[in-house]
Amino acid sequence: MGEEAGGYGFDFGGGGGGYGGYDGRVTEWETGLPGCDELTPLSQPLVPPGLAAAFRIPPEPGRTLLDVHRASSATVSRLRSTSSSPSSGNGHAGTHANGGSFPSFPGKGAAAGDDSGNRDSNSAESAGEKAAATKRARLVWTPQLHKRFVEVVAHLGIKSAVPKTIMQLMNVEGLTRENVASHLQKYRLYVKRMQGLSNEGPSASDHIFASTPVPPSLREPQVPHAAAMAPAMYHHHPAPMGGVAAGHGGYYQQQHSGHAVYNGYGGHGHGGGVSTYPHYHHGDQ
DNA sequence: GTCGCAATAT
DNA sequence: AATATTGCGA
Numbered sequence: 001m002g003e004e005a006g007g008y009g010f011d012f013g014g015g016g017g018g019y020g021g022y023d024g025r026v027t028e029w030e031t032g033l034p035g036c037d038e039l040t041p042l043s044q045p046l047v048p049p050g051l052a053a054a055f056r057i058p059p060e061p062g063r064t065l066l067d068v069h070r071a072s073s074a075t076v077s078r079l080r081s082t083s084s085s086p087s088s089g090n091g092h093a094g095t096h097a098n099g100g101s102f103p104s105f106p107g108k109g110a111a112a113g114d115d116s117g118n119r120d121s122n123s124a125e126s127a128g129e130k131a132a133a134t135k136r137a138r139l140v141w142t143p144q145l146h147k148r149f150v151e152v153v154a155h156l157g158i159k160s161a162v163p164k165t166i167m168q169l170m171n172v173e174g175l176t177r178e179n180v181a182s183h184l185q186k187y188r189l190y191v192k193r194m195q196g197l198s199n200e201g202p203s204a205s206d207h208i209f210a211s212t213p214v215p216p217s218l219r220e221p222q223v224p225h226a227a228a229m230a231p232a233m234y235h236h237h238p239a240p241m242g243g244v245a246a247g248h249g250g251y252y253q254q255q256h257s258g259h260a261v262y263n264g265y266g267g268h269g270h271g272g273g274v275s276t277y278p279h280y281h282h283g284d285q
Numbered sequence: 286g287t288c289g290c291a292a293t294a295t
Numbered sequence: 296a297a298t299a300t301t302g303c304g305a
Contacts, residue, residue: 138298
């Protein structure tokens with residue numbers, strides 16, 4: 001197999017189009033577009049400060065050339081892989097009317113509770129689109145996201161809780177199978193380790209896993225629950241789901257009513273927040 | 286192709 | 296430290 005040529009296989013070669021490499025420009029796409037001098041400078045906000053203030057629009061984050069480049073890379077990459085057709089097993093999994101969660105970046109204080117009405121700020125693709133990054137920043141498993149994960153796993157039962165299914169039931173936009181697989185792998189180790197030391201507390205390095213208690217059903221083999229695999233017949237949740245709605249439509253969905261202020265998570269005991277945004281950490285690390 | 290797991294990379 | 300990636304045998 002052709003080893004990757006430096007990270008993320010942007011192998012455009014296949015096309016037969018007249019271009020090569022995402023790095024190069026597709027000149028056909030540029031004809032008719034405004035020239036550089038006709039465009040609003042990156043440094044200039046689209047909405048005049050005064051107007052923004054009048055409507056209480058949060059100040060726009062500065063966009064750098066790098067942001068733009070990332071965004072366009074993302075777009076290009078999305079154009080070539082517009083697959084997302086799970087078509088796996090459940091003929092129902094296709095209910096992709098994703099009303100739910102989507103990526104954001106904790107560049108500034110995003111991971112804290114302080115964003116008031118703040119959408120994701122950083123990178124250029126806003127969540128309203130189905131744009132997820134190719135460069136895909138590292139997913140941050142927030143307690144909320146992990147909770148969702150645990151709930152799905154618990155309802156699937158150990159035997160059915162495989163990455164692909166989990167990913168589908170979590171219904172979090174931008175979440176990949178590998179994200180889940182990686183997390184699941186660690187989670188299993190965590191659960192196993194916790195069983196060994198049944199009366200020890202989780203160690204400091206497990207804070208994410210410790211943020212949601214391991215459901216008893218996950219601590220021993222248990223037959224898969226038929227209902228868990230039949231979304232249409234989905235019934236109540238044993239556990240409260242906070243802002244993440246166990247839709248009465250019979251499927252996991254996050255209700256996206258208005259805003260989803262990120263719930264900072266300090267202790268626990270408030271089951272309030274809507275927050276199941278996956279956070280990404282863009283990785284210039 | 287997906288899964289699971291360990292090793293390894295970032 | 297937390298995730299991602301990879302390799303390989305189911």
